[in-house]
Amino acid sequence: MIKSKSDYKNYLKKDKIALGIKSTNIESRIIQFISPNPIWTFQKRLRKFEYYSNCKNNGVLKLYVYYLKYLFKKTSVKLGFSIPPNVFGPGLAIVHYGTIVVNIATEVGENCRMHAGVNIGASGGSKKAPIIGNNVYIGPGAKIYGDIEIADNCAIGANAVVNKTFLEQSKSIAGVPAKIIGDVDIKSIITHI
Structure with a gap:
């Protein structure tokens, strides 16, 4: 479970490695921008939603958490995933x-x-x-x-x-x-x- 910003960055890093996504050069970044990988988009939204709902779910940020939840659910439905937050460890x-x-x-x-x-x-x-x-x-x-x-x-x-x-x-x-x-x-x- 993501409990800090360093956990969040670690989860993203390990998920990226697990999916085989390389964004070290300009060419791969341009390709990712023009034709984004939908699974990587889902996983980034999953991890961001986990981070904000676990660590920053108070005050004005609560509205942002609702927005992240909306984006996460929208991507989930589009891809056919029914995956709740805080289930998978890093490297998914x-x-x-x-x-x-x-x-x-x-x-x-x-x-x-x-x-x-x-x-x-x-x-x-x-x-x-x-x-x-x-x-x-x-x-x-x-x-x-x-x-x-x-x-x-x-x-x-x-x-x-x-x-x-x-x-x-x-x-x-x-x-x-x-x-x-x-x-x-x-x-x-x-x-x-």
């Missing part, structure tokens, strides 16, 4: 836009790489949602739900249905219902870590 990489639904009670660590069609939520009327560790890859169409935990350095396969806890690190999880299908070197999938 949303690979494609399309339907992504995440419960507000979910906790996801650093360097999560996620595809379209992902649904992470509560189950059976419970308010508890998944807790997902650091350096986790979530494949397209994966469904993760319930009061469960996923260990660090795991890869969840495409269309997997994960409804139980997996505490072993560096495992590949796939299937309906999901099970461990082998070991995984997460650095080969999430290359920026």
